[in-house]
Amino acid sequence: xxxxxxxxxxxxxxxxxxxxxxxxxxxxxxxxxxxxxxxxxxxxxxxxxxxxxxxxxxxxxxxxxxxxxxxxxxxxxxxxxxxxxxxxxxxxxxxxxxxxxxxxxxxxxxxxxxxxxxxxxxxxxxxxxxxxxxxxxxxxxxxxxxxxxxxxxxxxxxxxxxxxx
Amino acid sequence: xxxxxxxxxxxxxxxxxxxxxxxxxxxxxxxxxxxxxxxxxxxxxxxxxxxxxxxxxxxxxxxxxxxxxxxxxxxxxxxxxxxxxxxxxx
Numbered sequence: 001x002x003x004x005x006x007x008x009x010x011x012x013x014x015x016x017x018x019x020x021x022x023x024x025x026x027x028x029x030x031x032x033x034x035x036x037x038x039x040x041x042x043x044x045x046x047x048x049x050x051x052x053x054x055x056x057x058x059x060x061x062x063x064x065x066x067x068x069x070x071x072x073x074x075x076x077x078x079x080x081x082x083x084x085x086x087x088x089x090x091x092x093x094x095x096x097x098x099x100x101x102x103x104x105x106x107x108x109x110x111x112x113x114x115x116x117x118x119x120x121x122x123x124x125x126x127x128x129x130x131x132x133x134x135x136x137x138x139x140x141x142x143x144x145x146x147x148x149x150x151x152x153x154x155x156x157x158x159x160x161x162x163x164x165x
Numbered sequence: 166x167x168x169x170x171x172x173x174x175x176x177x178x179x180x181x182x183x184x185x186x187x188x189x190x191x192x193x194x195x196x197x198x199x200x201x202x203x204x205x206x207x208x209x210x211x212x213x214x215x216x217x218x219x220x221x222x223x224x225x226x227x228x229x230x231x232x233x234x235x236x237x238x239x240x241x242x243x244x245x246x247x248x249x250x251x252x253x254x255x
Contacts, residue, residue, distance in 0.1 A: 053173050053174055056173065057204065057223060058222030058223070059222060060172065060220035061177075061178060063239070063241070069177055073174045096221075097221045097238070108176070110176050110177075120181055121184050124184040124188075127241040128185070128243060
């Protein structure tokens with residue numbers, strides 16, 4: 001499998017949006033969709049599909065206190081796999097039972113169902129440290145975000161290295 | 166032992182839950198096969214599963230199952246995942 005999403009600490013500038021203004025959860029997801037579009041990963045309709053997933057199943061994408069992972073199934077509007085990080089100027093309520101309000105939105109686009117697995121595993125490395133979410137929310141530069149994301153790629157790993165290809 | 170991590174789209178959140186469930190099981194010294202799936206395929210994916218891990222919002226979409234449904238609030242909290250898995254299967 002090719003690891004086609006770049007390591008999180010090398011996310012390009014368009015994949016990081018700082019202190020985006022969002023009036024509600026839909027605009028917060030749209031901000032992630034815009035970053036995915038500007039990163040060349042998806043067309044704007046992907047944002048509609050990410051919103052539709054929450055409308056269908058509820059705000060389960062709020063997977064930790066303060067953190068939402070916006071995503072939808074692979075589809076023709078996904079042009080390349082990618083991850084974006086959006087921090088919100090003001091936290092937004094998604095209606096989750098435990099994890100509101102949200103201050104950091106990740107956007108995930110996948111072109112096939114298992115292509116993103118290595119990147120998702122690296123997200124688990126990162127957010128097992130609960131201090132990372134407020135630190136990301138407070139970050140004032142893209143380099144600071146990338147520095148915080150470096151924890152997603154510990155130098156010693158017991159799994160298959162992502163850069164093997 | 167079969168465990169299914171469940172989300173709405175079968176990408177992303179269920180995979181995070183799967184990875185962290187494997188870590189929690191390692192910590193408990195328990196051996197299980199953990200897969201990720203989505204609610205549309207839950208009937209097939211969870212056939213023969215002892216435990217379904219999912220978020221509070223998705224419980225109503227699961228329908229009838231013989232598996233124990235374990236609700237996880239914070240997908241990255243290994244303490245929460247481990248203690249809930251332990252009481253479900255330990």
